[in-house]
Amino acid sequence: xxxxxxxxxxxxxxxxxxxxxxxxxxxxxxxxxxxxxxxxxxxxxxxxxxxxxxxxxxxxxxxxxxxxxxxxxxxxxxxxxxxxxxxxxxxxxxxxxxxxxxxxxxxxxxxxxxxxxxxxxxxxxxxxxxxxxxxxxxxxxxxxxxxxxxxxxxxxxxxxxxxxxxxxxxxxxxxxxxxxxxxxxxxxxxxxxxxxxxxxxxxxxxxxxxxxxxxxxxxxxxxxxxxxxxxxxxxxxxxxxxxxxxxxxxxxxxxxx
Amino acid sequence: xxxxxxxxxxxxxxxxxxxxxxxxxxxxxxxxxxxxxxxxxxxxxxxxxxxxxxxxxxxxxxxxxxxxxxxxxxxxxxxxxxxxxxxxxxxxxxxxxxxxxxxxxxxxxxxxxxxxxxxxxxxxxxxxxxxxxxxxxxxxxxxxxxxxxxxxxxxxxxxxxxxxxxxxxxxxxxxxxxxxxxxxxxxxxxxxxxxxxxxxxxxxxxxxxxxxxxxxxxxxxxxxxxxxxxxxxxxxxxxxxxxxxxxxxxxxxxxxxxxxxxxxxxxxxxxxxxxxxxxxxxxxxxxxxxxxxxxxxxxxxxx
Numbered sequence: 001x002x003x004x005x006x007x008x009x010x011x012x013x014x015x016x017x018x019x020x021x022x023x024x025x026x027x028x029x030x031x032x033x034x035x036x037x038x039x040x041x042x043x044x045x046x047x048x049x050x051x052x053x054x055x056x057x058x059x060x061x062x063x064x065x066x067x068x069x070x071x072x073x074x075x076x077x078x079x080x081x082x083x084x085x086x087x088x089x090x091x092x093x094x095x096x097x098x099x100x101x102x103x104x105x106x107x108x109x110x111x112x113x114x115x116x117x118x119x120x121x122x123x124x125x126x127x128x129x130x131x132x133x134x135x136x137x138x139x140x141x142x143x144x145x146x147x148x149x150x151x152x153x154x155x156x157x158x159x160x161x162x163x164x165x166x167x168x169x170x171x172x173x174x175x176x177x178x179x180x181x182x183x184x185x186x187x188x189x190x191x192x193x194x195x196x197x198x199x200x201x202x203x204x205x206x207x208x209x210x211x212x213x214x215x216x217x218x219x220x221x222x223x224x225x226x227x228x229x230x231x232x233x234x235x236x237x238x239x240x241x242x243x244x245x246x247x248x249x250x251x252x253x254x255x256x257x
Numbered sequence: 258x259x260x261x262x263x264x265x266x267x268x269x270x271x272x273x274x275x276x277x278x279x280x281x282x283x284x285x286x287x288x289x290x291x292x293x294x295x296x297x298x299x300x301x302x303x304x305x306x307x308x309x310x311x312x313x314x315x316x317x318x319x320x321x322x323x324x325x326x327x328x329x330x331x332x333x334x335x336x337x338x339x340x341x342x343x344x345x346x347x348x349x350x351x352x353x354x355x356x357x358x359x360x361x362x363x364x365x366x367x368x369x370x371x372x373x374x375x376x377x378x379x380x381x382x383x384x385x386x387x388x389x390x391x392x393x394x395x396x397x398x399x400x401x402x403x404x405x406x407x408x409x410x411x412x413x414x415x416x417x418x419x420x421x422x423x424x425x426x427x428x429x430x431x432x433x434x435x436x437x438x439x440x441x442x443x444x445x446x447x448x449x450x451x452x453x454x455x456x457x458x459x460x461x462x463x464x465x466x467x468x469x470x471x472x473x474x475x476x477x478x479x480x481x482x483x484x485x486x487x488x489x490x491x492x493x494x495x496x497x498x499x500x501x502x503x504x505x506x507x508x509x510x511x512x513x514x515x516x517x518x519x520x521x522x523x524x525x526x527x528x529x530x531x532x533x534x535x536x537x538x539x540x541x542x543x544x545x546x547x548x549x550x551x552x553x554x555x556x557x558x559x560x
Contacts, residue, residue, distance in 0.1 A: 003289055004289040004290070005289070006290055006528070006529060006530050046527070046528075052321055053319065054319055054320075054321070054322055054323060054324065054474060054527070055319050055324060055526060055527065056526070056527060097290075097529060219314060219315075220315055220317050220318070221317070222317050222324060222326070222523075222526045223280075223286075223525065223526040223529070224526075225282075225286045225287070225529060226282060226286050227280060227281060227282035227286045227287070227525065227526070228279070228280060228317070228326070228328070228526055229279075229302075229311065229316070229328045229331050230316045230317035230326055230328060231314075231317070232311070232314055232316065232331070233314065234313075234314070239310050240310050240311055240314075240331055
């Protein structure tokens with residue numbers, strides 16, 4: 001298990017990338033290098049200055065930029081906590097607990113299909129980068145309601161071929177990701193993060209195709225380190241297990257859906 | 258040099274800072290963030306005779322200045338604890354206290370009998386106040402007769418320090434405290450969570466699978482402080498105070514109200530290193546205020 005830290009970061013850059021999502025770039029506040037993070041792991045972000053929220057917000061590692069020593073977080077404004085977070089000015093201090101959970105299978109080899117929906121595309125960018133660096137062929141399938149809701153497409157294009165589905169057909173193929181023509185090709189592993197209905201549909205499709213599949217869950221959690229037992233998922237082999245500690249990435253064979 | 262040590266019955270603690278059951282795992286989860294040997298002790302997750310899967314998801318919802326939980330005592334049972342967890346944590350230089358829960362009186366007795374021979378388990382905390390289980394739990398803690406039945410039975414079976422954790426979901430908590438003191442408790446701890454409820458107004462569904470759950474966090478602190486103050490006046494045994502302690506100041510507040518030791522719960526989720534900071538704060542507080550012992554803070558409110 002990787003060592004975990006509680007550490008102050010400085011918000012060094014932020015930009016709005018879709019109507020709902022902001023990209024935050026964070027650097028260690030007191031210098032030094034970033035802790036080692038694996039694709040699919042997450043961080044617990046303290047939200048200062050919000051009147052109504054209390055707990056940290058679990059946010060997946062979007063990218064680790066070793067060139068400028070920044071950790072990228074893609075944050076969707078879902079409520080008062082995340083709104084407060086993205087309202088931080090550049091230069092603000094943000095406290096993180098990291099790195100948390102277990103990541104995606106990043107063992108090189110084979111053909112990978114990385115499927116993301118909405119803000120769920122976040123962890124796939126770093127996963128794609130790590131896989132591509134190891135010489136693995138990566139295909140991204142990114143889904144959104146419309147073209148305007150697609151985040152960071154130009155970043156994904158750096159690490160693999162990018163397929164797009166939009167529900168309104170404004171970019172790429174029209175419809176859900178599971179209807180995209182790339183789903184007819186054969187892959188050795190599908191890795192997916194997005195809204196629950198999308199992940200369930202992808203899991204069904206993967207089972208039909210006989211392709212191994214991993215999904216990243218986002219059950220409501222409090223502590224993020226396996227202590228409070230709030231974020232449990234009922235698994236085939238272990239009963240209720242903590243998504244924060246045993247996940248957030250699970251092979252679909254372990255899930256009851 | 259200030260003396261931070263306090264005593265709960267026969268049990269000596271190097272300082273008054275404990276962790277609340279269910280919020281600190283088995284200690285190990287926090288070892289990257291806090292030096293466990295710095296704590297007065299840690300109270301491990303509620304342990305039952307048999308494995309419990311707990312309640313279905315969702316089990317948690319954030320509320321103003323707090324959270325509701327309905328975990329439902331998920332744990333692998335006392336035998337698993339003894340065989341697999343105890344060997345990993347027994348050499349930590351701190352006090353290990355096991356929180357014990359049960360559906361019926363013989364369950365509590367059986368768990369405590371199994372724990373009694375473990376050298377490094379310094380005490381048990383008898384949970385008669387879990388609001389998230391159908392059988393037992395809070396049912397014992399809301400009547401004097403129920404509280405007495407568990408306390409008296411465990412007292413016969415368990416020779417070491419027994420702390421009884423009280424429910425705040427009662428009309429007169431002092432009455433329950435007196436009942437468990439009379440039947441053999443060495444100390445009482447309070448408060449457990451307050452029964453609460455939240456509804457998602459968009460879906461018109463309850464936020465928790467169990468509909469109701471236990472409220473914790475700083476939203477309950479003033480009520481918990483009041484209850485600790487009432488109980489400390491009503492009993493002679495030590496009182497362990499908890500309920501929404503977020504920092505050292507809050508810990509001192511509970512001691513001034515009459516607590517001999519304190520427990521940190523929900524705050525561990527927001528700052529996993531907070532317990533160590535609370536120990537430092539108390540030491541600094543004693544110095545700033547000219548005390549030479551933590552025991553001088555107990556019930557030192559000047560009214």
